[in-house]
Amino acid sequence: xxxxxxxxxxxxxxxxxxxxxxxxxxxxxxxxxxxxxxxxxxxxxxxxxxxxxxxxxxxxxxxxxxxxxxxxxxxxxxxxxxxxxxxxxxxxxxxxxxxxxxxxxxx
Amino acid sequence: xxxxxxxxxxxxxxxxxxxxxxxxxxxxxxxxxxxxxxxxxxxxxxxxxxxxxxxxxxxxxxxxxxxxxxxxxxxxxxxxxxxxxxxxxxxxxxxxxxxxxxxxxxxxxxxxxxxx
Numbered sequence: 001x002x003x004x005x006x007x008x009x010x011x012x013x014x015x016x017x018x019x020x021x022x023x024x025x026x027x028x029x030x031x032x033x034x035x036x037x038x039x040x041x042x043x044x045x046x047x048x049x050x051x052x053x054x055x056x057x058x059x060x061x062x063x064x065x066x067x068x069x070x071x072x073x074x075x076x077x078x079x080x081x082x083x084x085x086x087x088x089x090x091x092x093x094x095x096x097x098x099x100x101x102x103x104x105x106x107x
Numbered sequence: 108x109x110x111x112x113x114x115x116x117x118x119x120x121x122x123x124x125x126x127x128x129x130x131x132x133x134x135x136x137x138x139x140x141x142x143x144x145x146x147x148x149x150x151x152x153x154x155x156x157x158x159x160x161x162x163x164x165x166x167x168x169x170x171x172x173x174x175x176x177x178x179x180x181x182x183x184x185x186x187x188x189x190x191x192x193x194x195x196x197x198x199x200x201x202x203x204x205x206x207x208x209x210x211x212x213x214x215x216x217x218x219x220x221x222x223x
Contacts, residue, residue, distance in 0.1 A: 034208070043202055046209060046211045097154060098151060098152040098153065099151075
Protein backbone atom coordinates (compact mmCIF):
# COMPACT_ATOMS: atom_id res chain seq x y z
CA UNK A 1 0.00 0.00 0.00
CA UNK A 2 1.10 3.58 -0.64
CA UNK A 3 1.70 5.54 2.56
CA UNK A 4 0.93 9.25 2.69
CA UNK A 5 2.99 11.30 5.15
CA UNK A 6 1.58 14.73 5.94
CA UNK A 7 3.36 17.48 7.80
CA UNK A 8 3.05 19.24 10.06
CA UNK A 9 0.40 17.48 12.12
CA UNK A 10 -0.53 20.80 13.73
CA UNK A 11 0.03 24.30 12.43
CA UNK A 12 -0.63 27.50 14.37
CA UNK A 13 -1.10 30.60 12.28
CA UNK A 14 -2.89 33.93 12.18
CA UNK A 15 -5.41 35.37 9.78
CA UNK A 16 -3.58 36.82 6.81
CA UNK A 17 -0.65 34.39 7.03
CA UNK A 18 0.54 32.29 4.15
CA UNK A 19 0.76 28.62 5.10
CA UNK A 20 1.93 25.46 3.38
CA UNK A 21 1.09 21.86 4.23
CA UNK A 22 3.13 19.09 2.66
CA UNK A 23 2.29 15.53 1.73
CA UNK A 24 4.79 12.87 0.71
CA UNK A 25 3.84 9.61 -0.97
CA UNK A 26 5.85 6.44 -0.36
CA UNK A 27 6.01 5.86 -4.11
CA UNK A 28 5.25 7.71 -7.32
CA UNK A 29 1.56 8.63 -7.57
CA UNK A 30 1.96 10.88 -10.63
CA UNK A 31 -0.58 13.70 -10.10
CA UNK A 32 -3.29 11.55 -8.55
CA UNK A 33 -3.61 13.51 -5.36
CA UNK A 34 -6.50 15.35 -3.73
CA UNK A 35 -6.71 17.75 -0.80
CA UNK A 36 -9.71 18.01 1.51
CA UNK A 37 -10.75 20.38 4.26
CA UNK A 38 -12.78 19.05 7.17
CA UNK A 39 -14.51 20.88 9.98
CA UNK A 40 -15.76 19.18 13.16
CA UNK A 41 -18.89 17.15 12.65
CA UNK A 42 -18.88 17.66 8.89
CA UNK A 43 -17.98 15.62 5.84
CA UNK A 44 -14.70 16.46 4.10
CA UNK A 45 -14.82 19.11 1.40
CA UNK A 46 -12.80 18.68 -1.78
CA UNK A 47 -10.38 21.57 -2.41
CA UNK A 48 -7.89 20.35 -5.01
CA UNK A 49 -7.67 17.35 -7.30
CA UNK A 50 -5.00 16.07 -9.69
CA UNK A 51 -2.54 17.80 -7.37
CA UNK A 52 -3.18 21.31 -8.61
CA UNK A 53 -6.68 21.71 -10.05
CA UNK A 54 -8.94 23.88 -7.93
CA UNK A 55 -12.39 22.44 -7.38
CA UNK A 56 -15.21 24.66 -8.57
CA UNK A 57 -16.29 27.17 -5.95
CA UNK A 58 -13.12 26.90 -3.86
CA UNK A 59 -11.46 30.28 -3.22
CA UNK A 60 -8.37 31.04 -5.25
CA UNK A 61 -6.28 31.56 -2.11
CA UNK A 62 -6.00 27.75 -2.07
CA UNK A 63 -3.47 26.20 -4.42
CA UNK A 64 -1.84 22.82 -4.87
CA UNK A 65 1.50 21.86 -6.32
CA UNK A 66 3.81 18.93 -6.80
CA UNK A 67 4.02 15.66 -8.67
CA UNK A 68 5.49 12.22 -8.23
CA UNK A 69 5.97 11.88 -4.47
CA UNK A 70 6.09 15.44 -3.10
CA UNK A 71 3.03 17.67 -2.87
CA UNK A 72 1.95 20.83 -1.15
CA UNK A 73 -1.22 22.72 -0.32
CA UNK A 74 -0.76 26.46 0.12
CA UNK A 75 -3.23 28.97 1.50
CA UNK A 76 -2.03 32.40 0.42
CA UNK A 77 -3.80 34.54 3.03
CA UNK A 78 -5.59 32.74 5.83
CA UNK A 79 -9.20 33.65 6.46
CA UNK A 80 -11.08 32.85 9.69
CA UNK A 81 -13.08 30.19 7.85
CA UNK A 82 -9.89 28.30 6.93
CA UNK A 83 -9.12 27.05 10.42
CA UNK A 84 -9.89 23.36 10.03
CA UNK A 85 -8.18 20.02 9.44
CA UNK A 86 -6.69 19.24 6.03
CA UNK A 87 -6.08 15.82 4.50
CA UNK A 88 -4.29 14.64 1.41
CA UNK A 89 -5.38 11.46 -0.36
CA UNK A 90 -3.84 9.62 -3.28
CA UNK A 91 -5.92 7.82 -5.87
CA UNK A 92 -3.16 6.25 -7.91
CA UNK A 93 -4.18 2.69 -7.09
CA UNK A 94 -6.11 0.82 -4.44
CA UNK A 95 -6.26 1.38 -1.53
CA UNK A 96 -6.74 5.14 -1.79
CA UNK A 97 -5.00 6.10 1.43
CA UNK A 98 -5.24 9.41 3.27
CA UNK A 99 -2.59 11.31 5.13
CA UNK A 100 -3.07 11.59 8.90
CA UNK A 101 -4.20 15.18 8.63
CA UNK A 102 -2.97 18.66 9.52
CA UNK A 103 -4.92 20.65 12.07
CA UNK A 104 -4.69 24.36 11.29
CA UNK A 105 -5.19 26.33 14.50
CA UNK A 106 -5.49 29.98 15.31
CA UNK A 107 -2.31 31.36 16.88
CA UNK B 108 -28.24 18.90 -7.28
CA UNK B 109 -26.16 15.90 -6.34
CA UNK B 110 -27.09 14.47 -2.95
CA UNK B 111 -25.98 11.44 -1.01
CA UNK B 112 -28.24 10.68 1.94
CA UNK B 113 -27.13 8.03 4.42
CA UNK B 114 -29.08 5.97 6.90
CA UNK B 115 -29.28 6.86 10.55
CA UNK B 116 -27.04 6.13 13.51
CA UNK B 117 -26.65 2.56 14.72
CA UNK B 118 -25.66 0.98 18.01
CA UNK B 119 -24.38 -2.57 17.78
CA UNK B 120 -22.95 -5.22 20.08
CA UNK B 121 -19.47 -6.61 19.47
CA UNK B 122 -19.64 -9.48 17.00
CA UNK B 123 -22.74 -8.14 15.28
CA UNK B 124 -23.03 -6.73 11.76
CA UNK B 125 -24.16 -3.34 10.52
CA UNK B 126 -25.43 -2.21 7.15
CA UNK B 127 -25.24 1.44 6.15
CA UNK B 128 -27.11 2.75 3.12
CA UNK B 129 -26.34 5.67 0.83
CA UNK B 130 -29.13 6.94 -1.40
CA UNK B 131 -28.02 8.97 -4.40
CA UNK B 132 -29.97 11.61 -6.26
CA UNK B 133 -29.37 14.40 -8.75
CA UNK B 134 -27.28 12.34 -11.18
CA UNK B 135 -27.24 9.00 -12.97
CA UNK B 136 -26.39 6.51 -10.23
CA UNK B 137 -24.45 4.16 -12.48
CA UNK B 138 -22.18 6.87 -13.89
CA UNK B 139 -19.89 7.26 -10.86
CA UNK B 140 -18.20 4.99 -8.34
CA UNK B 141 -19.18 5.23 -4.69
CA UNK B 142 -16.53 5.01 -2.01
CA UNK B 143 -16.78 4.27 1.69
CA UNK B 144 -14.59 6.16 4.14
CA UNK B 145 -14.69 5.98 7.91
CA UNK B 146 -13.48 8.20 10.72
CA UNK B 147 -13.05 7.00 14.28
CA UNK B 148 -13.67 9.57 17.03
CA UNK B 149 -10.92 12.18 16.99
CA UNK B 150 -9.03 10.33 14.28
CA UNK B 151 -8.30 10.74 10.58
CA UNK B 152 -9.99 9.44 7.47
CA UNK B 153 -9.69 5.79 6.44
CA UNK B 154 -10.61 4.59 2.95
CA UNK B 155 -12.52 1.31 3.13
CA UNK B 156 -13.38 0.51 -0.45
CA UNK B 157 -15.45 1.36 -3.47
CA UNK B 158 -18.20 -0.04 -5.65
CA UNK B 159 -18.88 0.45 -9.32
CA UNK B 160 -22.68 0.84 -9.31
CA UNK B 161 -22.86 -0.09 -12.97
CA UNK B 162 -21.18 -3.50 -12.72
CA UNK B 163 -21.34 -4.12 -9.00
CA UNK B 164 -17.59 -4.65 -8.95
CA UNK B 165 -15.81 -3.76 -5.74
CA UNK B 166 -12.37 -3.11 -4.29
CA UNK B 167 -11.81 -3.17 -0.55
CA UNK B 168 -8.84 -2.16 1.57
CA UNK B 169 -6.88 -5.09 2.94
CA UNK B 170 -7.80 -4.06 6.50
CA UNK B 171 -11.45 -4.85 5.77
CA UNK B 172 -11.27 -7.74 3.36
CA UNK B 173 -13.39 -10.60 4.61
CA UNK B 174 -15.48 -8.29 6.80
CA UNK B 175 -16.87 -5.69 4.42
CA UNK B 176 -19.41 -6.20 1.66
CA UNK B 177 -20.39 -3.40 -0.69
CA UNK B 178 -23.52 -3.78 -2.78
CA UNK B 179 -25.99 -1.62 -4.66
CA UNK B 180 -29.57 -1.55 -5.80
CA UNK B 181 -29.72 0.40 -9.03
CA UNK B 182 -33.53 0.45 -9.00
CA UNK B 183 -33.48 2.79 -6.02
CA UNK B 184 -30.05 4.41 -6.60
CA UNK B 185 -28.76 3.15 -3.29
CA UNK B 186 -25.44 1.68 -2.23
CA UNK B 187 -24.88 -0.39 0.88
CA UNK B 188 -21.88 -1.15 3.05
CA UNK B 189 -22.11 -4.06 5.43
CA UNK B 190 -19.42 -4.62 8.06
CA UNK B 191 -19.44 -7.87 10.00
CA UNK B 192 -17.84 -9.16 13.20
CA UNK B 193 -17.89 -5.69 14.69
CA UNK B 194 -15.33 -4.70 17.30
CA UNK B 195 -15.21 -1.70 19.60
CA UNK B 196 -12.65 -0.02 17.36
CA UNK B 197 -15.12 -0.09 14.49
CA UNK B 198 -16.91 2.73 16.31
CA UNK B 199 -16.75 5.53 13.76
CA UNK B 200 -18.61 7.78 11.41
CA UNK B 201 -18.99 6.07 8.05
CA UNK B 202 -19.22 8.21 4.93
CA UNK B 203 -20.12 7.41 1.36
CA UNK B 204 -18.61 9.62 -1.32
CA UNK B 205 -18.97 9.88 -5.09
CA UNK B 206 -16.14 9.85 -7.56
CA UNK B 207 -13.71 7.77 -9.57
CA UNK B 208 -10.68 8.87 -7.57
CA UNK B 209 -11.22 12.12 -5.77
CA UNK B 210 -14.59 12.68 -4.13
CA UNK B 211 -16.47 15.92 -4.67
CA UNK B 212 -19.72 14.78 -3.08
CA UNK B 213 -20.11 13.18 0.32
CA UNK B 214 -22.94 11.85 2.39
CA UNK B 215 -23.62 13.33 5.79
CA UNK B 216 -22.07 10.40 7.61
CA UNK B 217 -23.52 7.61 9.74
CA UNK B 218 -22.33 7.08 13.29
CA UNK B 219 -21.91 3.43 14.17
CA UNK B 220 -21.27 2.74 17.83
CA UNK B 221 -20.07 -0.69 18.89
CA UNK B 222 -20.54 -1.26 22.57
CA UNK B 223 -21.48 -4.04 24.93
